[in-house]
Amino acid sequence: MPKHQTTIPRRRLGLWDRVLMRDVGLVKMMAGGRALVCLPAGMAAGYFVALAAGLPASVGLLLGALPAFLTCFVVVDTHARRVAARSAALYVPFALALFFSIALHSYRIVELVLIVFLLFAQFYAARFGVWASDFGAGLFAAYLCGLLLPLPLASFPDLALVFAGSLAAAIAVRWALFHPNALRSLMRSRRAFLAWESRVVEASVEALEEADDRSIKRLARRRAQAHEAALIADGMLAAPGSGSTGETAERLHQILFDTELAIDTLGRVADELVAAGAPAEVREGVAGALRVIAEHGGREGDRAARELLAWADGTPAVASDPRWLHSVHRAALLLSDVATSSDEWRNIRRDLPANGDGVPFESPVVLFGGRVLGAGPILNAEVTGGGMSGPWRRVKVSPALRVAIQAAIAVAITEPIAYAIDGQRFYWGVIGVMVVLAGTNSTHERLRKVGNRALGTIIGGVLGILFVALLGTDHVWWTLILVVVALTAGMYFFSRSYALWVIGLVVVLCQVYNYSGSFTDELILYRLAENVLGALVAVGVSAVVLPVATGVMIRRAVIRHLASVRAFVEAAAAGSVLETAAGSTARLRSASRAVDQATFQLEAVLKPLVRFPSGGGYRRDDATRTTLVAVASTIRSIAYRGERHAALSTVQASRLQEICSIMATSITALSEAVGATKAAPPAEGTAWVSTVTLITRLDALLVETDDDALLGYRLHALGRVDDALAGLAPAYGLTVDDTSAADTTSIALPSSSRFPELSAGAVRNRFSARR
Numbered sequence: 001m002p003k004h005q006t007t008i009p010r011r012r013l014g015l016w017d018r019v020l021m022r023d024v025g026l027v028k029m030m031a032g033g034r035a036l037v038c039l040p041a042g043m044a045a046g047y048f049v050a051l052a053a054g055l056p057a058s059v060g061l062l063l064g065a066l067p068a069f070l071t072c073f074v075v076v077d078t079h080a081r082r083v084a085a086r087s088a089a090l091y092v093p094f095a096l097a098l099f100f101s102i103a104l105h106s107y108r109i110v111e112l113v114l115i116v117f118l119l120f121a122q123f124y125a126a127r128f129g130v131w132a133s134d135f136g137a138g139l140f141a142a143y144l145c146g147l148l149l150p151l152p153l154a155s156f157p158d159l160a161l162v163f164a165g166s167l168a169a170a171i172a173v174r175w176a177l178f179h180p181n182a183l184r185s186l187m188r189s190r191r192a193f194l195a196w197e198s199r200v201v202e203a204s205v206e207a208l209e210e211a212d213d214r215s216i217k218r219l220a221r222r223r224a225q226a227h228e229a230a231l232i233a234d235g236m237l238a239a240p241g242s243g244s245t246g247e248t249a250e251r252l253h254q255i256l257f258d259t260e261l262a263i264d265t266l267g268r269v270a271d272e273l274v275a276a277g278a279p280a281e282v283r284e285g286v287a288g289a290l291r292v293i294a295e296h297g298g299r300e301g302d303r304a305a306r307e308l309l310a311w312a313d314g315t316p317a318v319a320s321d322p323r324w325l326h327s328v329h330r331a332a333l334l335l336s337d338v339a340t341s342s343d344e345w346r347n348i349r350r351d352l353p354a355n356g357d358g359v360p361f362e363s364p365v366v367l368f369g370g371r372v373l374g375a376g377p378i379l380n381a382e383v384t385g386g387g388m389s390g391p392w393r394r395v396k397v398s399p400a401l402r403v404a405i406q407a408a409i410a411v412a413i414t415e416p417i418a419y420a421i422d423g424q425r426f427y428w429g430v431i432g433v434m435v436v437l438a439g440t441n442s443t444h445e446r447l448r449k450v451g452n453r454a455l456g457t458i459i460g461g462v463l464g465i466l467f468v469a470l471l472g473t474d475h476v477w478w479t480l481i482l483v484v485v486a487l488t489a490g491m492y493f494f495s496r497s498y499a500l501w502v503i504g505l506v507v508v509l510c511q512v513y514n515y516s517g518s519f520t521d522e523l524i525l526y527r528l529a530e531n532v533l534g535a536l537v538a539v540g541v542s543a544v545v546l547p548v549a550t551g552v553m554i555r556r557a558v559i560r561h562l563a564s565v566r567a568f569v570e571a572a573a574a575g576s577v578l579e580t581a582a583g584s585t586a587r588l589r590s591a592s593r594a595v596d597q598a599t600f601q602l603e604a605v606l607k608p609l610v611r612f613p614s615g616g617g618y619r620r621d622d623a624t625r626t627t628l629v630a631v632a633s634t635i636r637s638i639a640y641r642g643e644r645h646a647a648l649s650t651v652q653a654s655r656l657q658e659i660c661s662i663m664a665t666s667i668t669a670l671s672e673a674v675g676a677t678k679a680a681p682p683a684e685g686t687a688w689v690s691t692v693t694l695i696t697r698l699d700a701l702l703v704e705t706d707d708d709a710l711l712g713y714r715l716h717a718l719g720r721v722d723d724a725l726a727g728l729a730p731a732y733g734l735t736v737d738d739t740s741a742a743d744t745t746s747i748a749l750p751s752s753s754r755f756p757e758l759s760a761g762a763v764r765n766r767f768s769a770r771r
Contacts, residue, residue: 017191017195018195020188020191020192020195021192021195021196021199021229023192024189024192024193024229024232024233024236025185025188025189025192025232025233025236026185026188028492028493028494028496029492030178031072031076031491031492031494032488032489032491032492033177033178033488034072034174034178034491035069035072035073035484035487035491036484036488037173037177038068038069038071038072038169038170038173038174039065039068039069039483039484039487039488040480040484041068041169041170041172041173042064042065042066042067042068042069042166042167042169042170043061043064043068043166043480044064044169045064045068045162045165045166045168045169046060046061046063046064046065046162046165046166047060047061048060048165049064049158049161049162049165050063050064050158050162053158053161053162054158055155055158055159055162058515058516059149059151059159059162060162062145062148062512063145063149063159063162063163063166064162064165064166064169065166065483066094066141066142066145066163066166067090067091067094067163067166067167067170068166068167068169068170069487070090070137070138070141071086071087071090071167071170071171071174072170072174072491073491074133074134074137075087075090075134077130080174080179083171083174083175083178084171084174084175086130086131086134087167087170087171087174088167088171089134089135090134090135090138090167091163091164091167092135092138093134093135093136093137093138093139093142094138094142094160094163094167095142095160095163096139096142097138097139097140097141097142097143097146098142098143098145098146098156098159098160098163099146099153099156099160100114100143100146101142101143101144101145101146101147101149102146102149102152102153102155102159103153105150111147112415112419112426114143115143115144115411115415115427115430116408116411116412116415117408118139118140118143119140119404119407119408119411119430119434120404120405120407120408121136121139121140121404122136122137122139122140122404122407122434123136123403123404123407123437123438124136124400124401124404125137125400126400127398127399127400127401140434142163144427144430185236186236186237186252189232189233189236189237190233190256190345192229192233193226193229193230193233193256193259193260194259194298196222196225196226196229196230197226197259197260197263198294199222199225199226200219200222200223200226200263200264200266200267201266201267201290201293201294202222202294203215203218203219203221203222203223203267204219204266204267204269204270204287204290205270205287205290205291205294206218206219207219207270207271207274208270208273208274208283208284208286208287208290209283209284209287211274211280211283215274216271216274216275219267219270219271220271222267223264223267223268226260226263226264227260227264227596230256230257230260231593231596231597231600233256234253234256234257234593237252237253237256251344252348253589253590254344254589255341255344255345255348257589257592257593257639257640258337258340258341258640259298259338259341261636261637261639261640262334262335262337262338262341262640263334263338264636265330265334265637265640266290266331266334266335266338269286269327269330269331269334270286270287270290272327273286273324273327276323278323278324278327279317279324281315281317281318282315282317282318282324282327282328285311285312285315285318285328286308286327286331288308289304289305289307289308289331289332289335290331290335292304292307293335293338297342298338298339298342299339299342299343299346300339301335301336301337301338301339301340302335302336304335305331305332305333305335305336305339306332308328308331308332308335309328309329309332312325312328312332377560377601378441378553378556378557378560378601378604378605379399379441379442379548379553380399381556381560382548382552382553382556383397383398383399383402383546383548384396384398384399392545392546392547395546397546402546403437405545405546406437406538406541406542406545406546407433407434407437407538409541409545410433410437410534410537410538410540410541410542411430411433411534413537413541414429414430414432414433414533414534414537414538415429415430417429417533417537418430418530418533418534421526421529421530421533422526422530424518425526425527425530426530428526428527428530428531428534429530429531429533429534430534431531431534432453432530432531432532432533432534432535432537432538433534433535433537433538434534435449435453435535436449436450436453436534436535437538437542441553442548442550442553442605443539443543443550444550446535446538446539446542447539449498449535450532450535450536450539452497452498452499452502453498453499453502453531453532453535454528454531454532455499455502456498456499456500456501456502456503456505456506457502457506457524457527457528457531458524458528459499459503460502460503460504460505460506460507460510461506461510461524461527461528463503463507464506464507464509464510464511464524465510465521465524467482467507467510467511468510468511468514468519471511472514473514473515479511479515482507482508482511483508483511486503486504486505486507486508487504487505487508488504489504490502490503490504490505506524506527509527510523510524550605553605554605554606554621555674555675556605557598557601557602557605557606558602558624558628558671558674559671559674559675560598560601560602561595561598561599561601561602561628561632562628562667562670562671562674563598563671564591564594564595564598565595565628565631565632565635565667565721565725566664566667566668566671567591567594568588568591568592568594568595568635568638568639569660569663569664569667569718569721570660570664571587571588571591572588572656572660572714572718573656573657573659573660573661573664588639589639591639592635592636592638592639595631595635595636596632598632599628599629599632602625602628603625603629606621606625620731623728623731624728624731627724627725627727627728630724631721631724631725634717634720634721634724635717635721637713637717638714638718638721651701652698652701652711655694655697655698655701656698656711656715658694659691659694659695659698659715659718660718662689662691662694663691663718663721663722665689666687666688666689666690666722666725666726666729667725669686669687669688670688670725670728670729670732670734672686673686673729673732673733673734676732676733686733686734686735687729687734687735687736687737688725688726688729688734688735688736688737689737690722690723690726690736690737690738691718691719691722692719692722692723692738693738695715695716695718695719695722699712699715726738
């Protein structure tokens with residue numbers, strides 16, 4: 001590869017590509033866009049209905065904003081009809097709650113007690129699906145809103161009309177401007193995914209050219225970001241209405257998986273060349289090949305691979321050293337894989353229905369708010385299995401009921417204290433309880449949310465006071481623009497930065513209280529005090545009532561991760577019977593994605609509030625995380641490369657099944673040791689049985705063919721998984737038995753010295769087949 005080709009300028013990504021990269025699937029932008037258009041529509045509808053009914057204009061604006069904003073916040077669906085139906089159904093809880101809140105104005109104690117039950121209902125309703133969850137959220141929000149309205153019960157019919165007008169306006173706007181389009185969403189997600197992959201290629205080129213710590217760290221960061229983007233895109237393919245059906249869906253999944261793994265492994269090759277101290281000439285040659293696909297796209301992968309092989313054959317520094325020859329041939333094979341995936345996409349693009357109709361395939365990757373779901377499933381599994389600590393060990397409740405009980409107790413404690421501080425705005429303490437318990441799964445997460453809420457309240461309060469002083473009550477239109485912009489920005493950043501959402505909300509509240517005539521600078525201090533009060537009471541109650549210890553959640557996360565690894569190993573054993581079956585490919589890729597999902601959950605649970613010094617249990621947790629993340633990466637490579645060969649011979653299939661069976665049994669033993677306690681330690685003599693000997697023997701049977709070269713790749717990867725988990729086993733009380741067969745002769749795991757030629761042959765054979 002000529003040296004001057006490494007100086008090709010990188011392809012610059014446009015603004016739209018950068019937006020898509022930061023918001024795969026446009027989840028944040030769509031949330032902010034809904035608020036931007038629905039909120040003014042709801043407020044306008046409420047304003048005109050209020051004028052027609054003889055209500056104060058401020059009441060129309062306030063009640064018009066609430067339904068429109070809430071439907072944007074809680075009603076998210078992929079079908080326009082379901083969006084409209086769920087939004088319209090919110091009218092029932094809105095009307096009910098508003099009626100009772102106004103009717104109970106003369107019964108203060110009843111009002112306060114009812115809040116406890118309504119917050120309980122809001123959390124518990126999540127158990128019964130999205131419709132019930134919508135109902136509970138509507139009840140609680142409308143009830144609090146009704147408490148703020150000093151209006152007689154006779155005005156209820158007019159107020160209900162304001163709600164109806166606001167919802168109708170929001171539904172109409174969403175139907176017209178936010179009609180889901182599955183094919184368009186798929187194309188956006190693909191574009192974002194490919195943009196991240198191009199960043200990995202560019203970072204790989206920079207690492208090869210600069211060969212310093214800074215470029216290597218940048219490459220590692222880009223690979224991690226691209227992997228997360230790939231998981232998000234995978235999860236979005238499984239969303240209802242994704243526009244993919246049956247075989248087409250599986251092909252989309254395959255293309256996404258193979259493209260990610262090919263480019264990620266190219267990044268790994270670059271990393272390994274730098275770490276091994278490869279000569280500048282070798283690094284420049286590989287970088288030049290990567291520049292071709294960085295500049296011209298993956299479709300030029302075959303050309304880059306051919307040129308790289310030709311360059312390697314004529315370069316003594318490469319041809320004479322098996323290490324560099326192996327890396328170059330790996331890069332050529334991966335470049336050819338990128339071209340194959342590009343061809344597959346062009347073929348499948350013609351088959352996609354423009355209207356996006358179809359039933360999606362299922363993906364093990366689960367998303368929440370456009371991001372990979374974290375610790376929630378871990379907590380839910382532990383609660384459902386009766387894994388609570390202290391005197392609650394024998395109690396079994398659903399996750400929704402647990403949080404509902406904690407919320408009711410926390411509000412019952414918070415309300416009288418908040419009422420004593422400020423009887424008119426006691427509900428701030430109630431809201432502090434609600435927001436801290438919503439969407440959090442551990443004490444660490446809740447304390448972080450308390451900190452973000454306090455920080456957002458302080459910054460939002462300062463900005464709010466400045467805007468009140470600047471705008472007063474004489475610039476209504478500027479105030480309305482400020483309200484819409486602040487809530488839109490808050491909605492956009494909600495899933496990424498809770499503090500920014502709070503800043504926007506507090507700025508809006510300052511304007512609301514200013515127009516109601518009750519704004520003072522001290523108001524922000526009261527809000528901060530009562531919010532933090534409710535939040536800390538909620539954290540304290542959740543740590544005492546039906547608690548799940550962090551250590552228990554960590555063990556559950558590790559056990560779930562090991563279970564996903566075992567499922568992958570078992571899928572590999574089952575696939576060895578008939579490697580060419582279409583289901584084998586899908587099974588291994590799906591099992592690999594399940595391991596990736598479990599890895600994200602493990603890291604979410606292990607992420608502490610404060611970095612603790614390494615030592616004791618924390619040192620073991622860190623070693624566990626490092627090991628399992630490495631195992632997940634190796635498993636992806638097995639699922640990618642391990643299936644690209646023909647059916648195994650009877651002997652090979654039998655040996656591979658034996659290896660996988662022993663490894664699965666060892667993983668089960670390790671999982672049981674992780675779950676063991678002092679009261680029930682692992683059985684004496686429980687061991688991790690190494691399969692290195694069996695892997696070495698099977699590897700010795702392989703011959704120099706493309707098929708056996710790729711089987712050898714799988715065997716070496718399985719050996720790395722075995723070695724990594726065997727290193728972790730002693731930390732959980734297991735011994736390691738490396739005598740997996742009767743013949744205990746020590747045989748080192750084979751090197752990959754013969755694989756450069758086999759990889760090169762595989763590339764050239766593929767080129768020949770395409771002519």
